[in-house]
Amino acid sequence: MKPLPPGSVIGILGGGQLGRMLGSAAARLGFDVHILAPEDSPPAARIAAVYWQAAYDDESALREFADACDVITYEFENIPVSSVEYLVSIGSVVRPGAASLEKSQDRLAEKQFLNAIGIETGAYEPVSSPDDLATALNTLGGAGILKTRRDGYDGKGQVRLKTGDDLAAAFADIGKVPAILEAYVPFEREISVVIARASDGTVTAFDPSMNDHAGGVLRTSIAPCGLSEPVIAKARSMAETLARETGHVGVLALELFVLEDGTLLANEFAPRVHNSGHWTPEGCLTGQFEQHIRAVAGWPLGPVTRVFDVEMQNLLGEEALAPADSYGADAVITLYGKRDAKPGRKMGHVVRRTSIRALS
Structure with missing residues (x-):
């Protein structure tokens, strides 16, 4: 893709504050900004040239959005990977693409990928049940942080645990969904x-x-x-x-x-x-x-x-x-x-x- 001239349209998937600040930066560089998100009047929508209110998996809306945009990006990592893949399949340029998005959406896959490319993480264990959690807690020395594999942010979807805690209740607290137990890291x-x-x-x-x-x-x-x-x-x-x-x-x-x-x-x-x-x-x-x-x-x-x-x-x-x-x-x-x-x-x-x- 050749460098976009001023006046081109940059599409942003997501209507939160990051989309708002990205849109403001794009406008300052002479681009028009289109935002697509499902909410009523989110922060980014109110600084955009055009706001498309639609679900992220609405392929009809995505196609119309893509037709109006010269390049598309996203403002947060919970955009469905399938939506990015669909946009690419119909010829849109999406930057970043689906690879980094997909790796970041699942904490277990993320850590496995980081380790595979030579980036060390703290110790961790996958958890799918209270029994798994008990085994993982023992493996990690009797303490750790239980986190949902998906959708957690800003402290949501996680519980600090130690030996003796009610593990069934902790697993219920995070919604009984696939999870990961991370060892405490003695960081400075x-x-x-x-x-x-x-x-x-x-x-x-x-x-x-x-x-x-x-x-x-x-x-x-x-x-x-x-x-x-x-x-x-x-x-x-x-x-x-x-x-x-x-x-x-x-x-x-x-x-x-x-x-x-x-x-x-x-x-x-x-x-x-x-x-x-x-x-x-x-x-x-x-x-x-x-x-x-x-x-x-x-x-x-x-x-x-x-x-x-x-x-x-x-x-x-x-x-x-x-x-x-x-x-x-x-x-x-x-x-x-x-x-x-x-x-x-x-x-x-x-x-x-x-x-x-x-x-x-």
Whole structure:
């Protein structure tokens, strides 16, 4: 595919805040944006040139959507793989394609794939019943985190367990669905590497961020992450391997545990722009949303030099209703346009530039 000229149409599957920020970046580069999602007036729909309200598996709507778009991307990993495969089968260019999407949708398949391409993870065991869970818990030393294999996010669909807990109740709590038990990893910190890969294989990597979670939800991301250059180089190499092995085009994020000796263990990856990269538009010469649009449109990737030390804080629930001046004069606020400020719901984020980075 030749690079798309301004005025071309970029289609985005998904109507959430990531689609909204991707759409805004695309519009700034001169593209028209079409959004397809099943909800009534989701955040991304209200910044789009055209909104297509339809189920992701509605092939008639997908065909009409594809006919209107020059390239199609997606904003989150729960888009049905079959929908992406259908779009490709009728001649659409979909970036990223189905490979990285499919691997990221099933936690067991994801970890097996990461291990197969040389990216180490923590120990894990598949679980399909309370009896499996008892065996897995014993294998992993009597403690772990039970997670659904599919559809869990922001702490949902997971339970922390130890020997002596009611395993049948825990399995019922996650819906009695196929699951995975992950061993506790004695990490010193968590980081994520956000990279972009162009269709010609060119890769750019943002500086890794150090991430802090509470209740399974990302609360803050800080860059720089405070690690040595050899550890950072290893983290970037792992993310680049993942992108190359899946043929990924666009932005991808790899979350990693860092042990005290600098060992890196992969937690999970996202085949899309990522919450931990929300600081990049304010902290770097090119942010993750513009970079993703550049990649899917066939443009050269932009420079990702970090020009500020930054801290990004997620705004959950009614935190987003606070007066803008309460965050400080150095704060850059992004709100997602969600209608209801439910407890724990990501409503926006704020980025603080803590210092200017000296550049050579």
